[in-house]
Amino acid sequence: MQNGIIILDFGSQYNQLIGRRIREMEVYSEIVPFNTPLSEILEKKPKGIILSGGPSSVNAENAHLVEKELYEQGIPVLGICYGMQLTAHLLGGKVAKGEKGEYGKAHLEIVKENELLKGVYQNSIVWMSHFDEVAELPEGFELNAKSGVIASISNPDKKIYCVQFHPEVSHTEEGGKMLENFVFGICKADKNWKLTNYIEKTVAEIKEKVGTQKVILGLSGGVDSSVAAVLIHKAIGDQLNCIFVDTGLLRKDEGKKVMENYGKHFDMNIKMVDASERFLSKLAGIGDPEEKRKIIGNEFVYVFDEESKQIEGAKFLAQGTIYPDVIESQSVKGPSAVIKSHHNVGGLPEEMEFELLEPLRELFKDEVRKVGEELGIPHELVYRHPFPGPGLGIRVLGEVDAEKVRILQEADDIFIEELYKNDLYEKVSQAFVVLLPVKSVGVMGDERTYEYTAVVRSANTIDFMTATWSRLPYEFLDTVSSRIINEVRGINRVAYDISSKPPATIEWE
Numbered sequence: 208m209q210n211g212i213i214i215l216d217f218g219s220q221y222n223q224l225i226g227r228r229i230r231e232m233e234v235y236s237e238i239v240p241f242n243t244p245l246s247e248i249l250e251k252k253p254k255g256i257i258l259s260g261g262p263s264s265v266n267a268e269n270a271h272l273v274e275k276e277l278y279e280q281g282i283p284v285l286g287i288c289y290g291m292q293l294t295a296h297l298l299g300g301k302v303a304k305g306e307k308g309e310y311g312k313a314h315l316e317i318v319k320e321n322e323l324l325k326g327v328y329q330n331s332i333v334w335m336s337h338f339d340e341v342a343e344l345p346e347g348f349e350l351n352a353k354s355g356v357i358a359s360i361s362n363p364d365k366k367i368y369c370v371q372f373h374p375e376v377s378h379t380e381e382g383g384k385m386l387e388n389f390v391f392g393i394c395k396a397d398k399n400w401k402l403t404n405y406i407e408k409t410v411a412e413i414k415e416k417v418g419t420q421k422v423i424l425g426l427s428g429g430v431d432s433s434v435a436a437v438l439i440h441k442a443i444g445d446q447l448n449c450i451f452v453d454t455g456l457l458r459k460d461e462g463k464k465v466m467e468n469y470g471k472h473f474d475m476n477i478k479m480v481d482a483s484e485r486f487l488s489k490l491a492g493i494g495d496p497e498e499k500r501k502i503i504g505n506e507f508v509y510v511f512d513e514e515s516k517q518i519e520g521a522k523f524l525a526q527g528t529i530y531p532d533v534i535e536s537q538s539v540k541g542p543s544a545v546i547k548s549h550h551n552v553g554g555l556p557e558e559m560e561f562e563l564l565e566p567l568r569e570l571f572k573d574e575v576r577k578v579g580e581e582l583g584i585p586h587e588l589v590y591r592h593p594f595p596g597p598g599l600g601i602r603v604l605g606e607v608d609a610e611k612v613r614i615l616q617e618a619d620d621i622f623i624e625e626l627y628k629n630d631l632y633e634k635v636s637q638a639f640v641v642l643l644p645v646k647s648v649g650v651m652g653d654e655r656t657y658e659y660t661a662v663v664r665s666a667n668t669i670d671f672m673t674a675t676w677s678r679l680p681y682e683f684l685d686t687v688s689s690r691i692i693n694e695v696r697g698i699n700r701v702a703y704d705i706s707s708k709p710p711a712t713i714e715w716e
């Protein structure tokens with residue numbers, strides 16, 4: 208696929224958001240590592256190039272750079288945050304350490320309109336996140352906008368445009384307009400990208416990559432792996448073998464329900480493996496969240512490894528990994544910071560015999576759902592809340608054992624049942640219960656109790672990168688709380704989590 212917008216990845220947490228904004232405009236975009244040779248970039252015949260933000264500083268000794276000739280190709284360039292600083296630095300301007308940086312909201316004062324800022328109103332809110340700032344413009348550049356700092360510069364003759372803020376985040380009010388100005392006004396890109404193209408392109412890529420080999424896929428009952436399975440099955444049919452692992456950390460009766468459901472709707476090879484004892488014994492006595500995540504991630508791969516020995520020619524391990532799993536765990540293709548290791552990414556052991564096949568790695572959840580619907584997967588499955596691979600292993604905080612898992616399963620089941628009953632399930636994005644290793648005193652039937660605390664968590668989000676807590680009705684919360692305390696032995700107190708992401712995350716570990 209050519210003639211799209213190429214995004215050079217310097218490791219910003221918001222990178223895929225840039226990609227997705229462009230996909231939303233029905234224009235093809237591709238993210239490549241910042242150090243991709245210029246010759247390779249030019250082969251893709253891009254209509255425009257975006258330089259992303261990133262954690263590094265252009266003045267650092269091993270700063271991430273690009274070949275300067277990139278700016279001489281007549282291809283429009285948009286530098287965002289680090290990308291702007293890099294452009295200033297490489298073309299002869301100066302970048303200095305700011306006094307305190309800017310984080311969050313700022314107002315954009317336009318001093319000279321240009322193609323990029325066309326139609327953008329004065330003093331709109333823009334979102335900033337930087338320490339460094341441009342102190343001197345490179346020759347041939349003009350100042351277009353200010354916030355507390357130099358916020359936007361350009362060299363229209365060379366079609367180079369730069370912004371210090373992040374136009375890709377939804378908090379930047381006029382960000383969408385600026386990106387459209389860049390993509391259509393400046394780059395003159397064509398609208399030729401649709402989800403059906405994505406499906407066709409991906410199916411073709413899978414066929415080509417896999418050839419006559421076999422693929423093992425971790426199927427979880429969740430949206431992502433189900434969509435991945437149907438995509439891969441479309442490409443290679445019975446060369447695909449799905450394995451559903453009962454980790455002992457699933458929700459109440461989940462194993463049984465998932466197998467029944469797949470039996471009804473999918474005509475694929477699926478095998479369930481009961482590995483609950485292995486997972487629980489490896490986790491015994493371990494309290495640190497990252498350590499638990501790594502143990503679980505490794506155990507998954509050991510199970511897949513063993514199963515693969517029974518399938519001749521199995522060379523690929525497929526997973527339903529999607530973009531937010533990747534970005535928070537490690538650098539995707541570039542150098543971003545680790546937030547937490549999602550089991551399917553950071554948890555993978557270093558020596559692994561499989562090659563990974565992750566067709567959804569660049570999509571956000573809502574995009575995966577659209578692909579799922581397009582592929583004809585049943586509604587209940589496509590709109591199921593996400594459930595993390597480490598499951599209740601990271602929702603029983605601290606040390607995990609079978610008894611705590613059982614207590615949590617009961618409480619979680621009540622909450623989810625009530626959400627369905629009250630027609631709230633699809634109004635929230637993800638809901639679950641967390642079991643704290645904290646005991647408190649209560650009174651039941653005139654007797655003192657000393658039991659665990661459960662926390663009810665429900666989040667609303669579009670892409671799972673940022674989220675707010677769900678404003679569930681008090682009456683509903685009251686029912687959930689009293690049912691949990693009355694029906695689940697081991698819990699005598701229920702709290703409701705009212706933290707947003709960021710600064711909290713959706714899961715507690």
Ligand SMILES: Nc1ncnc2c1ncn2[C@@H]1O[C@H](COP(=O)(O)OP(=O)(O)OP(=O)(O)O)[C@@H](O)[C@H]1O
Nearest residue numbers: 425426427429430431432452526527593594595596
């Ligand atoms: N119990 C399991 N058995 C086999 N593979 C699993 C299991 N749990 C997770 N995985 C693998 O890890 C990947 C990531 O899990 P994740 O929960 O993010 O996705 P999902 O389960 O497919 O979708 P959802 O986010 O809707 O739960 C899955 O796509 C799947 O490949």
Ligand SMILES: O=c1[nH]c(=O)c2[nH+]cn([C@@H]3O[C@H](COP(=O)(O)O)[C@@H](O)[C@H]3O)c2[nH]1
Nearest residue numbers: 548549550551593595596597671712713714
């Ligand atoms: O498959 C998964 N493996 C994991 O290790 C993992 N950790 C978090 N999640 C899910 O990712 C989304 C964002 O979660 P956080 O806000 O907690 O980072 C939420 O939907 C989480 O449930 C995981 N999914």
Ligand SMILES: NC(=O)CC[C@H](N)C(=O)O
Nearest residue numbers: 260261288289337338339
């Ligand atoms: N978000 C960014 O791209 C930050 C760029 C650079 N690391 C700074 O702090 O200024």
Ligand SMILES: [Mg+2]
Nearest residue numbers: 427429594595
């Ligand atoms: Mg899942």
